[in-house]
Amino acid sequence: MKTLTVDLGERSYPIFIGQGMLGSAELVKPYVQGTQVLIVTNETVAPLYLQQCEKAFADFDTHSVVLQDGEQYKTLEELNKVFDALIGNRFDRKCTLVALGGGVIGDMTGFAAAAYQRGVNFIQIPTTLLAQVDSSVGGKTGVNHPLGKNMIGAFHQPECVIIDTDTLNTLEDRQLSAGLAEVIKYGLIVDLPFFEWLEENLEKLLARDPQALSEAIERSCQNKADIVAKDEKEAGLRALFNLGHTFGHAIEAGMGYGVWLHGEAVSAGTMQAVYMSMLMGDLTSEDEKRIAKILDRANLPIMPPSVEEMSKQKFLDLMAGDKKVQAGTIRLVLLKAIGQAYVTGDYPYELLEQTLDEFRS
Amino acid sequence: MKTLTVDLGERSYPIFIGQGMLGSAELVKPYVQGTQVLIVTNETVAPLYLQQCEKAFADFDTHSVVLQDGEQYKTLEELNKVFDALIGNRFDRKCTLVALGGGVIGDMTGFAAAAYQRGVNFIQIPTTLLAQVDSSVGGKTGVNHPLGKNMIGAFHQPECVIIDTDTLNTLEDRQLSAGLAEVIKYGLIVDLPFFEWLEENLEKLLARDPQALSEAIERSCQNKADIVAKDEKEAGLRALFNLGHTFGHAIEAGMGYGVWLHGEAVSAGTMQAVYMSMLMGDLTSEDEKRIAKILDRANLPIMPPSVEEMSKQKFLDLMAGDKKVQAGTIRLVLLKAIGQAYVTGDYPYELLEQTLDEFRS
Helix, strand or coil, rough: CEEEEEEEHHHHHEEEEEEECCCCCCCHHCCCCEEEEEEECCCCCCCHHHHHHHHCCCCCCCEEEEECCHHHCHHHHHHHHHHHHHHCCCCCCCEEEECCCCCCHHHHHHHHHEECCCEEEEEEEEHHHHHHHHHHCCEEEEEEEEEEEEEEEECCCCEEEEEHHHHHHHCHHHHHHHHHHHHHHHHHHHHHHHHHHHHHHHHHCCCHHHHHHHHHHHHHHHHHHHHHCCCCCCCHHHHHHHCHHHHHHHHHHHHCCCCHHHHHHHHHHHHHHHHHHHCCCCCHHHHHHHHHHHHHCCCCCCCCCCEEECCCHHHHHCCCCCCEEEECEECCCEEEEEEEEEEEECCCCHHHHHHHHHCCC | CCEEEEHHHHHCEEEEECCCCCHHHHHHHHCCCCCEEEEECCCCHHHHHHHHHHHHCCCCEEEEEEEEECHHHHCHHHHHHHHHHHHCCCCCCCCCCCCCEHHHHHHHHHHHHEEECCCCCEEHHHHHHHHHHHHHHCCCEECCCCCCCCEEECCCCCCCCCEEEEHHHHHHHHHHHHHHHHHHHHHHHHCCHHHHHHHHHHHHHCCCCHHHHHHHHHHHHHHHHHHHHCCCCCCCCCHCCCCCCHHHHHHHHHCCCCEEEEHHHHHHHHHHHHHHHHHHHCCCHHHHHHHHHHHCCCCCCCCCCCCCCCHHHHHHHHCCCCCCCCECCCCEEEEEEECCCEEEECCHHHHHHHHHHCCCC
């Protein structure tokens, strides 16, 4: 088992990465406050891992709630089921919530923990690659609004993150690929050597080689932890994680939540950002081909929806609602080079339009 | 105009108390971040003060949303109207929300500000006595759940609190009395001289003497600010503000939100706490009579609902869901003497039952 730390002073917490940890009572015990535990999971994960997870919390007064699976259920309404379970079982302020599932479950459970009685503890047990390398670390929590992703939420850090790579054995191929989009992102934004490592090891990752997966998760989490420690509330640096996300969130909302997986939308959105970085004169067409190649090898879409599916105007409308917008300007994460991202609102608007016009299947 | 300060380090903020401040652009300007302002109010307050309030924010891109009036609308569902307005108007992270109304509007607007894009600024402009002396100060925000008051929320401090006592001129008598319940509370829990001042000046307050109201509001806010500065997140001391609230919240939920006003339920709940403090051997029956007298003079109920309206068991069930409950124990705020409250979970349970049995109309 490897342990990383997210360094946030008093609110620092460990990320445990290893195999066969899901039922370990010893591992979780120091991170449970009080006596009451609510495991929040979904209908896909529950039959696979809920029983095993409950074992780890057998010494506590443990309940569970099973939500519907999918980004389309990441709503205030579905969240209310968690509050119903908490209040129905008379959970007090010293209770602990456990997020057992992918990014949607982690984000919703974290927000429920942030808001229940104005804040209780929670533990992240991510079971998808995407949640393990990205959403479970860093304390961003929330739900979607029909007009925008993660518009309602809180910064609320977990007590610990438990990444049991065994859970990836049951992950659908499509979900594994979606997670790889976020893994590749770290290479693109700040870590060229990691990007090169990924180019060499992608087949191993797709074949679910435990060693390679563990390495990819560790390096991703380390990158995330380093940046979160420097910029917890996204005053600057942290926005780099949103490479491909402003385009990608528009795709998710525009096509209907759940139609494109988040990682798929990020992949296509990354290519849009890459195309625009090329128009900006920073990336070469060799860079573009190299990035498209690794995403394609990871079985990820490298083109946004067609103009018929999503007009330029629809893209612009949805992007104008992005959380990075300031004073009407759509701020974008672009690349100076592979391994070197930056955030900017200062670009010729026509280059954004050109990207949305030209870069289409 | 008088200015008090809630001393919370970096998040310190002023409370302005005076007359004719509602339309003052100068006053609000330093506390508005960015260019977008959303005023949240309700159908009762909007026709009275919305136009005037909008004047103060005329230099900004100002919108407003009007919610339904009443504790029964303090729900996640109603809150969604605020998010709809924010997202529909493309409000970004630098926007400012303004709560124009009573405690329900303040709590809901504060929570919307806490959760929108994971946190934006807000300003409190309380227009009821209750909100002016209590809920607008201290950063507690939230909504109700059918099974418990304020169960879903956040600690989120405003940028400033603007208390224009002119708004009390249009307040219903019943609402004025409800506010006095919280004013009297400060005397009971920590401030005997203020309690004595209230005994002397109650008629002036009921007659809405501006001088007396201003004095009562200032002393209440000062008490609140002092304790919040010492215990922002209610680790201890701050729980004293909940004198009468554990009983009172049960009355509000048990009778149906909106049937008893919050201040009315707090008044009857305070008398229950007083009766129990007498059973505990701390208060004398003279103390009890004295407290009942001032609440009665303020036209507040001094008896909880009858046994037929709310059984002992219903009380206990609802109190067991209170936010102060820890490990199954209902923690209560009781009085050692007038002006001296304490929080305890260590009391003979039969005294609580006796209180719920005997102290009834």
